Amino acid sequence: MSTKPNPGFFKRNPPIAGEAEAIERAKAGDADAFSKLYALHKRRVYTLCLRMLGNVSEAEDMTQEAFLHLFRKINSFRGESAFSTWLHRLTVNLVLMHLRKKGLQLVSLEETINPSEDDAPKRDFGSRDNQLAGSVDRVTLERAVAALPPGYRMVFVLHDVEGFEHNEIATMLECSTGNSKSQLHKARLKLRELLRQPQNLPAIEGFSEAAR
Amino acid sequence: MKDISTNLDNMTPAEFEEYLPELFEAGGGKISEDPRFTQFFKTNPDCAALVRDLETIAEQAKSLFEPTGEDSGPEPADSVWSNIASKLKDAPPGNEDED
Numbered sequence: 205m206s207t208k209p210n211p212g213f214f215k216r217n218p219p220i221a222g223e224a225e226a227i228e229r230a231k232a233g234d235a236d237a238f239s240k241l242y243a244l245h246k247r248r249v250y251t252l253c254l255r256m257l258g259n260v261s262e263a264e265d266m267t268q269e270a271f272l273h274l275f276r277k278i279n280s281f282r283g284e285s286a287f288s289t290w291l292h293r294l295t296v297n298l299v300l301m302h303l304r305k306k307g308l309q310l311v312s313l314e315e316t317i318n319p320s321e322d323d324a325p326k327r328d329f330g331s332r333d334n335q336l337a338g339s340v341d342r343v344t345l346e347r348a349v350a351a352l353p354p355g356y357r358m359v360f361v362l363h364d365v366e367g368f369e370h371n372e373i374a375t376m377l378e379c380s381t382g383n384s385k386s387q388l389h390k391a392r393l394k395l396r397e398l399l400r401q402p403q404n405l406p407a408i409e410g411f412s413e414a415a416r
Numbered sequence: 417m418k419d420i421s422t423n424l425d426n427m428t429p430a431e432f433e434e435y436l437p438e439l440f441e442a443g444g445g446k447i448s449e450d451p452r453f454t455q456f457f458k459t460n461p462d463c464a465a466l467v468r469d470l471e472t473i474a475e476q477a478k479s480l481f482e483p484t485g486e487d488s489g490p491e492p493a494d495s496v497w498s499n500i501a502s503k504l505k506d507a508p509p510g511n512e513d514e515d
Contacts, residue, residue, distance in 0.1 A: 238504060242497055248481075250492040255480075267492045271500050336469045340476045349480070364477035370441065389437040392470045399473070410490050 220244055223287060231279050238275055245288060246271075249295050255361045256299045258350060260410045266302060270295040292366060296376055325393030336399055347405040348398040356391035363388050425455055429463050432456065436467075446471065 223244060229237035249270050253263035274291055281290055349357060349365075358377065362368045363384070368376070370384040377384065398405060427435075439447050447453060447467050457464035 235501075235504065239497075239501070242500065246497070247489050247491055250496075251490050254490055264492050264496050268496050268499050272503055275500075275504060336472060340472060342476065342479050345473070345476050346480060349477075360477070364474050365480045367478075367481065385437045385441055389440070392473050395473050396466075396469050 220288075227278065227281065227287060230275065231281075241274070242271055245291055248288065249291065252292060252295055252361070252366065253299055254410045255349065255365070256296070256358065257303075258409070262302075263410065266295070266299050269298055269302075273298060293368075293372075293376075296362065296366070296368075300376060325390055325397055336396060340399055343411070344399065344402045344405065345395070346411055347408055348395050348402070350408040350411075351398055351405055352391055352394055355387055356394055359384055359387040360391035360395070364392075424452055425459075427456060429460050432460070432463050433466070436470075440470070440474075 222240065226237040226240040226244070230241055246267065250263055250267045253266040253270070254260065257263050257266065270291070273294060277294070281287065285293075349360060352360060359373060362373045362376070363370065370381045370388075373379075373384045374381045379387075436447075448457070448464070448471055453467075457467070
Protein backbone atom coordinates (compact mmCIF):
# COMPACT_ATOMS: atom_id res chain seq x y z
CA MET A 205 0.00 0.00 0.00
CA SER A 206 1.11 3.58 -0.55
CA THR A 207 0.56 6.30 2.05
CA LYS A 208 2.17 9.70 2.12
CA PRO A 209 4.81 10.04 4.84
CA ASN A 210 3.55 11.37 8.14
CA PRO A 211 6.12 13.79 9.62
CA GLY A 212 4.83 12.98 13.10
CA PHE A 213 6.08 9.47 12.78
CA PHE A 214 9.65 10.58 12.27
CA LYS A 215 9.34 12.41 15.59
CA ARG A 216 7.82 9.41 17.30
CA ASN A 217 9.97 6.86 15.53
CA PRO A 218 13.42 8.40 15.41
CA PRO A 219 16.04 6.34 13.59
CA ILE A 220 17.61 3.68 15.81
CA ALA A 221 21.40 3.43 15.97
CA GLY A 222 22.62 0.85 13.45
CA GLU A 223 19.20 0.45 11.86
CA ALA A 224 19.91 2.12 8.52
CA GLU A 225 23.07 0.09 8.01
CA ALA A 226 21.27 -3.11 8.96
CA ILE A 227 18.51 -2.34 6.46
CA GLU A 228 21.01 -1.86 3.64
CA ARG A 229 22.88 -5.03 4.57
CA ALA A 230 19.61 -6.96 4.86
CA LYS A 231 18.65 -5.78 1.37
CA ALA A 232 21.86 -7.40 0.17
CA GLY A 233 20.88 -10.66 1.87
CA ASP A 234 23.11 -10.42 4.97
CA ALA A 235 21.65 -12.88 7.52
CA ASP A 236 23.24 -11.10 10.47
CA ALA A 237 21.50 -7.90 9.44
CA PHE A 238 18.13 -9.66 9.51
CA SER A 239 18.95 -10.85 13.00
CA LYS A 240 19.81 -7.29 14.01
CA LEU A 241 16.54 -5.89 12.61
CA TYR A 242 14.61 -8.61 14.41
CA ALA A 243 16.35 -7.81 17.69
CA LEU A 244 15.63 -4.10 17.29
CA HIS A 245 11.95 -4.45 16.48
CA LYS A 246 10.70 -7.77 17.88
CA ARG A 247 9.26 -6.30 21.10
CA ARG A 248 7.23 -3.59 19.44
CA VAL A 249 5.95 -5.84 16.68
CA TYR A 250 5.07 -8.60 19.12
CA THR A 251 3.37 -6.17 21.52
CA LEU A 252 1.34 -4.73 18.66
CA CYS A 253 0.24 -8.24 17.65
CA LEU A 254 -0.54 -9.11 21.27
CA ARG A 255 -2.67 -6.00 21.74
CA MET A 256 -4.58 -6.61 18.53
CA LEU A 257 -5.06 -10.35 19.06
CA GLY A 258 -5.05 -10.76 22.85
CA ASN A 259 -3.46 -14.19 22.52
CA VAL A 260 0.21 -15.13 22.97
CA SER A 261 0.25 -18.03 20.53
CA GLU A 262 -1.44 -16.08 17.73
CA ALA A 263 0.71 -13.03 18.49
CA GLU A 264 3.88 -15.12 18.09
CA ASP A 265 2.61 -16.63 14.84
CA MET A 266 1.83 -13.18 13.46
CA THR A 267 5.18 -11.80 14.64
CA GLN A 268 6.86 -14.57 12.69
CA GLU A 269 4.71 -13.83 9.64
CA ALA A 270 5.40 -10.12 9.90
CA PHE A 271 9.19 -10.55 9.93
CA LEU A 272 9.13 -13.14 7.14
CA HIS A 273 7.00 -10.73 5.14
CA LEU A 274 9.38 -7.91 5.99
CA PHE A 275 12.42 -9.83 4.86
CA ARG A 276 10.73 -10.87 1.62
CA LYS A 277 9.83 -7.26 0.86
CA ILE A 278 12.72 -5.36 2.35
CA ASN A 279 14.03 -4.26 -1.02
CA SER A 280 10.82 -2.33 -1.55
CA PHE A 281 11.44 -0.16 1.54
CA ARG A 282 12.40 3.22 0.12
CA GLY A 283 12.60 5.26 3.28
CA GLU A 284 9.51 7.36 2.56
CA SER A 285 8.40 6.75 6.13
CA ALA A 286 10.27 5.67 9.25
CA PHE A 287 11.25 2.02 9.01
CA SER A 288 9.29 1.14 12.15
CA THR A 289 6.20 2.90 10.75
CA TRP A 290 6.51 0.86 7.57
CA LEU A 291 7.02 -2.33 9.57
CA HIS A 292 4.09 -1.62 11.87
CA ARG A 293 1.77 -0.85 8.96
CA LEU A 294 2.84 -4.10 7.33
CA THR A 295 2.19 -5.93 10.62
CA VAL A 296 -1.23 -4.34 11.12
CA ASN A 297 -2.27 -5.32 7.61
CA LEU A 298 -1.17 -8.91 8.16
CA VAL A 299 -3.01 -9.13 11.48
CA LEU A 300 -6.15 -7.66 9.94
CA MET A 301 -5.92 -10.15 7.08
CA HIS A 302 -5.56 -12.92 9.63
CA LEU A 303 -8.61 -11.68 11.55
CA ARG A 304 -10.66 -11.38 8.39
CA LYS A 305 -9.81 -14.98 7.55
CA LYS A 306 -11.10 -15.90 10.99
CA GLY A 307 -14.30 -14.07 10.14
CA LEU A 308 -14.08 -11.34 12.75
CA GLN A 309 -15.87 -8.19 11.71
CA LEU A 310 -13.36 -5.60 12.84
CA VAL A 311 -15.42 -2.49 13.15
CA SER A 312 -18.88 -3.86 13.48
CA LEU A 313 -21.56 -1.48 12.23
CA GLU A 314 -23.96 -2.93 14.73
CA GLU A 315 -21.50 -2.32 17.54
CA THR A 316 -20.99 1.26 16.39
CA ILE A 317 -24.62 2.21 16.01
CA ASN A 318 -26.27 -0.03 18.54
CA PRO A 319 -23.70 -1.41 20.96
CA SER A 320 -24.76 -3.95 23.52
CA GLU A 321 -25.51 -2.49 26.92
CA ASP A 322 -22.47 -4.15 28.47
CA ASP A 323 -20.02 -3.03 25.79
CA ALA A 324 -21.04 0.53 25.05
CA PRO A 325 -19.97 3.46 27.19
CA LYS A 326 -22.78 4.57 29.46
CA ARG A 327 -24.76 7.61 28.38
CA ASP A 328 -24.04 9.54 31.59
CA PHE A 329 -20.34 9.75 30.77
CA GLY A 330 -20.25 13.41 31.74
CA SER A 331 -21.28 12.66 35.30
CA ARG A 332 -18.98 13.07 38.25
CA ASP A 333 -19.36 9.38 39.18
CA ASN A 334 -17.38 8.41 36.11
CA GLN A 335 -14.39 10.66 36.76
CA LEU A 336 -10.96 9.15 37.14
CA ALA A 337 -9.51 9.40 40.61
CA GLY A 338 -6.07 10.48 39.42
CA SER A 339 -3.33 9.44 37.05
CA VAL A 340 -3.40 6.17 35.16
CA ASP A 341 -0.45 3.79 35.29
CA ARG A 342 0.48 1.91 32.13
CA VAL A 343 -0.21 -1.60 33.45
CA THR A 344 -3.73 -0.65 34.49
CA LEU A 345 -4.31 1.07 31.17
CA GLU A 346 -2.97 -2.00 29.35
CA ARG A 347 -5.46 -4.18 31.20
CA ALA A 348 -8.30 -1.78 30.47
CA VAL A 349 -7.39 -1.71 26.77
CA ALA A 350 -7.43 -5.52 26.72
CA ALA A 351 -10.93 -5.42 28.23
CA LEU A 352 -12.31 -3.20 25.44
CA PRO A 353 -14.69 -4.69 22.86
CA PRO A 354 -12.62 -5.67 19.75
CA GLY A 355 -13.86 -2.83 17.52
CA TYR A 356 -13.06 -0.18 20.09
CA ARG A 357 -9.73 -1.77 21.00
CA MET A 358 -8.53 -1.96 17.42
CA VAL A 359 -9.13 1.72 16.71
CA PHE A 360 -7.73 2.82 20.08
CA VAL A 361 -4.53 0.81 19.62
CA LEU A 362 -4.05 2.00 16.05
CA HIS A 363 -4.74 5.68 16.80
CA ASP A 364 -3.76 6.45 20.38
CA VAL A 365 -0.99 3.89 20.85
CA GLU A 366 0.45 3.39 17.36
CA GLY A 367 -0.20 6.92 16.15
CA PHE A 368 -1.96 6.18 12.86
CA GLU A 369 -4.24 8.88 11.44
CA HIS A 370 -7.97 8.29 11.05
CA ASN A 371 -7.72 8.20 7.27
CA GLU A 372 -5.08 5.47 7.51
CA ILE A 373 -7.18 3.52 10.00
CA ALA A 374 -10.24 3.88 7.80
CA THR A 375 -8.30 2.41 4.89
CA MET A 376 -6.93 -0.44 6.98
CA LEU A 377 -10.26 -1.30 8.60
CA GLU A 378 -12.29 -0.59 5.46
CA CYS A 379 -14.57 1.86 7.25
CA SER A 380 -15.20 5.61 7.04
CA THR A 381 -13.00 8.15 8.84
CA GLY A 382 -16.14 9.22 10.72
CA ASN A 383 -16.60 5.68 11.94
CA SER A 384 -12.97 5.56 13.04
CA LYS A 385 -13.36 8.81 14.99
CA SER A 386 -16.59 7.64 16.55
CA GLN A 387 -15.10 4.29 17.58
CA LEU A 388 -12.07 6.04 19.09
CA HIS A 389 -14.24 8.37 21.14
CA LYS A 390 -16.37 5.50 22.41
CA ALA A 391 -13.23 3.53 23.20
CA ARG A 392 -11.87 6.38 25.34
CA LEU A 393 -15.24 6.75 27.10
CA LYS A 394 -15.34 3.03 27.76
CA LEU A 395 -11.78 3.12 29.06
CA ARG A 396 -12.75 5.91 31.44
CA GLU A 397 -15.48 3.68 32.81
CA LEU A 398 -13.17 0.68 33.10
CA LEU A 399 -10.42 2.70 34.76
CA ARG A 400 -12.83 3.87 37.44
CA GLN A 401 -12.81 0.35 38.84
CA PRO A 402 -9.34 -1.00 38.09
CA GLN A 403 -9.76 -3.76 40.69
CA ASN A 404 -12.31 -5.37 38.35
CA LEU A 405 -9.93 -5.53 35.38
CA PRO A 406 -8.65 -9.04 34.64
CA ALA A 407 -4.92 -9.74 34.33
CA ILE A 408 -3.87 -10.17 30.72
CA GLU A 409 -1.90 -12.88 28.99
CA GLY A 410 1.62 -12.01 27.94
CA PHE A 411 2.06 -8.69 29.74
CA SER A 412 4.17 -8.21 32.85
CA GLU A 413 2.35 -6.87 35.89
CA ALA A 414 5.59 -5.43 37.22
CA ALA A 415 6.24 -2.85 34.53
CA ARG A 416 4.49 0.14 36.07
CA MET B 417 -19.56 18.89 11.99
CA LYS B 418 -21.73 21.78 13.09
CA ASP B 419 -20.17 25.22 13.53
CA ILE B 420 -19.88 25.75 17.27
CA SER B 421 -17.75 28.89 17.17
CA THR B 422 -20.67 31.31 17.59
CA ASN B 423 -22.52 29.40 20.29
CA LEU B 424 -19.97 28.20 22.80
CA ASP B 425 -21.43 29.71 25.97
CA ASN B 426 -24.98 28.59 25.18
CA MET B 427 -23.98 25.06 24.34
CA THR B 428 -25.52 22.29 26.43
CA PRO B 429 -23.35 19.47 27.83
CA ALA B 430 -25.12 17.04 25.47
CA GLU B 431 -24.21 19.21 22.47
CA PHE B 432 -20.65 19.49 23.72
CA GLU B 433 -20.38 15.72 24.02
CA GLU B 434 -21.70 15.39 20.49
CA TYR B 435 -18.91 17.66 19.21
CA LEU B 436 -16.16 16.06 21.27
CA PRO B 437 -14.79 13.53 18.73
CA GLU B 438 -14.26 16.28 16.17
CA LEU B 439 -12.94 18.71 18.77
CA PHE B 440 -10.31 16.22 19.86
CA GLU B 441 -9.33 15.63 16.26
CA ALA B 442 -9.18 19.35 15.44
CA GLY B 443 -7.54 20.45 18.67
CA GLY B 444 -4.75 17.91 18.71
CA GLY B 445 -6.13 16.42 21.91
CA LYS B 446 -5.79 19.53 24.12
CA ILE B 447 -9.27 20.93 24.44
CA SER B 448 -8.76 21.66 28.14
CA GLU B 449 -6.23 24.37 27.23
CA ASP B 450 -8.39 25.94 24.52
CA PRO B 451 -9.41 29.42 25.77
CA ARG B 452 -12.64 29.26 23.75
CA PHE B 453 -13.94 26.73 26.28
CA THR B 454 -12.78 28.40 29.50
CA GLN B 455 -16.19 29.85 30.35
CA PHE B 456 -18.06 26.74 29.24
CA PHE B 457 -15.91 24.55 31.48
CA LYS B 458 -16.47 26.90 34.43
CA THR B 459 -20.21 26.49 34.13
CA ASN B 460 -20.02 22.79 33.22
CA PRO B 461 -17.41 21.19 35.49
CA ASP B 462 -18.52 17.67 34.56
CA CYS B 463 -17.66 18.38 30.94
CA ALA B 464 -14.31 19.80 32.04
CA ALA B 465 -13.63 16.61 34.01
CA LEU B 466 -14.66 14.46 31.07
CA VAL B 467 -12.26 16.27 28.76
CA ARG B 468 -9.46 16.11 31.30
CA ASP B 469 -9.93 12.36 31.76
CA LEU B 470 -10.07 11.63 28.03
CA GLU B 471 -6.92 13.71 27.52
CA THR B 472 -5.19 11.76 30.30
CA ILE B 473 -6.15 8.47 28.67
CA ALA B 474 -4.98 9.59 25.23
CA GLU B 475 -1.73 10.94 26.66
CA GLN B 476 -0.99 7.82 28.70
CA ALA B 477 -1.76 5.64 25.67
CA LYS B 478 1.31 7.10 23.97
CA SER B 479 3.46 5.60 26.72
CA LEU B 480 2.24 2.12 25.74
CA PHE B 481 4.00 2.53 22.39
CA GLU B 482 7.44 2.36 23.94
CA PRO B 483 8.64 -0.86 25.56
CA THR B 484 9.19 -0.30 29.27
CA GLY B 485 12.91 -1.03 29.07
CA GLU B 486 15.56 -3.08 27.35
CA ASP B 487 14.87 -6.17 29.45
CA SER B 488 11.19 -5.76 30.19
CA GLY B 489 7.92 -5.84 28.32
CA PRO B 490 6.45 -8.64 26.30
CA GLU B 491 8.88 -10.55 24.14
CA PRO B 492 8.22 -13.38 21.69
CA ALA B 493 9.56 -16.85 22.50
CA ASP B 494 13.01 -17.74 21.14
CA SER B 495 11.35 -20.28 18.86
CA VAL B 496 9.89 -17.41 16.82
CA TRP B 497 13.32 -16.33 15.63
CA SER B 498 14.42 -19.96 15.13
CA ASN B 499 11.48 -20.50 12.80
CA ILE B 500 12.17 -17.26 10.94
CA ALA B 501 15.86 -18.04 10.57
CA SER B 502 15.22 -21.51 9.19
CA LYS B 503 12.70 -20.20 6.67
CA LEU B 504 15.03 -17.38 5.63
CA LYS B 505 17.62 -19.93 4.53
CA ASP B 506 15.15 -21.17 1.92
CA ALA B 507 13.81 -17.77 0.85
CA PRO B 508 16.17 -14.84 0.11
CA PRO B 509 14.87 -11.26 0.40
CA GLY B 510 12.63 -10.25 -2.48
CA ASN B 511 11.50 -7.14 -4.28
CA GLU B 512 7.75 -7.31 -3.77
CA ASP B 513 6.30 -3.79 -3.62
CA GLU B 514 5.10 -2.54 -0.23
CA ASP B 515 6.35 0.98 0.59
